[in-house]
Amino acid sequence: MTNYLSPFPILNEKRIADLCYESQEYSFFYKKASSELSIEKEKDLADESCFILKATEGDDWNHDEYELCFSRIIKLSNLDSLFGSSGIACNTAGIGIAVVWTSSDSRQRGVIPVGDFTKKDDDKEFLVRGIFEKGTLRGVVTLRTVFYVKSVGRPLSDETYLANSYGCILGELDSIRIVLDGNGSVFPIMTEENENGPLWRVICDWTNPTEDSFGDSVRIMLNTKHKYYELVEANNGDSLLIEILASAMSIIISKIKDSSFWHDTESGIGFSEGSVCAAVHYFVNTLEWDTSTPEKLSESIRLSLEGKLYNGI
């Protein structure tokens, strides 16, 4: 959500707190015969809001052959506080709740309406439920619960700055990511043959790092003709690989830090899922790498990587 672009008041931490927001975790399931069968969700070690979906043991769920359903209940109080000049919608407007789902891996996005409320409502419970038909999605999907203008109102004189167009997004309650394929992001490493070249080099092939995919724009090239390549392939080659990864990541982060995209990257706004900036944001924010100086960055990356398996990054 590009909240920073919003020219009108939207949901923020204080307003969400005033709503005494209570939600269950999402549950994921599918239908077989006439029963609803559960799909297991495993929380990503590095990211609390990311869940890897897989079939429960002994079960055969896969998204090629079966649908993916989700549900949860949202409870909200003091809904009337969102209306009027100190709120996010006119007194006479209607606010809707919907789940906006986005997936650059699936090249698709959509929206699932959930319910709505007006100033007359105070406390209300909403059942969030959605179905993705089999064979629709792949990779990572983000589910954002948003508020929007469901029906426009007649603005009073002190409400003219409030959003009042059908379909206008009024902010986000929360969001999660679900992973259908793979285990999240794995750093792209490829090989090449270069008789006179160094052991490794990093390619940074992006034009616009806020949009270009990390996996497509960045890669480490290992030189299989180099005399030390056998050390990488050896049984204890992981420590050398981590060194190479750490150096490559330092380079990438420094390039973004020196660019005009750094502010957005740091703040977590204005970039696409899976983009170069999204990856750097994740490294810096979620993995808490210290970018204050080059030497601190180098140290914090190594500490972080040495504590993780390569595949868990």
Place this chain on the structure above:
Amino acid sequence: MEFKELTRQNALNEMKIWQEDKQTINIEDKAYETIRNDVLSFIESSGINPEKDKYDFDAKLGYFIYDYFNKLPGFSVRQAANDGFWRYISVKVMPDVIEKRWGDSEDYFWKNPTRVYFARLWWYIHLSWQGDEALTKEVISSPNCTTDTILNLEERTGRNGTFINVYRTIMYFYSRLSASELSDLDKKYKDLSGSKSETFFRAVMRLNTAKVMIIEPELCLGGELEYVRSLFKELGVNV
């Protein structure tokens, strides 16, 4: 049917192997050999020259690819979003077709997922789909549609996935503009922007990209249809 994939690394390697001997295309799987033969037969029977009539080639081959792959057992949108699958089709199965259309440019073989040729064709038709063959062919065969249309539709897939119905509706209205109206609009937006490459279609796509930061098209009154009407209206066109 088993859907094969190539990682970017493997695609790079396979491309090198093919470039060393372009006459040899080694397809280990009968199912993929059949795909190759069927596509090549279609291209031959269509008689369109990919070097001379670029858009015509893209549109006709595109429709064939869309229809053909959709009929493959187990094929789905999920499969169509699999970059690895299209890399396999492009580099292992039909690199010679791509070479005739795009030369040696790696982007169209494996490097750039929105440009990998067969993916680009399938998605062009998917984003232009109007519910059935006749209506879709009417849209894509409109003289308003050019290779620039394909480029703007595909390379502006939008952050975080595409609003498929919005794009289909844009294609519907855009294809129906009269030649003279479109010519005036193209000139108007070229002059306004000061850029030679500016067109009305680009202006529509850019306006959409800006608006969806704040508005969710499906949640508008009248849904995606009225949303797209409002885009055109804002650019001075009543549809």
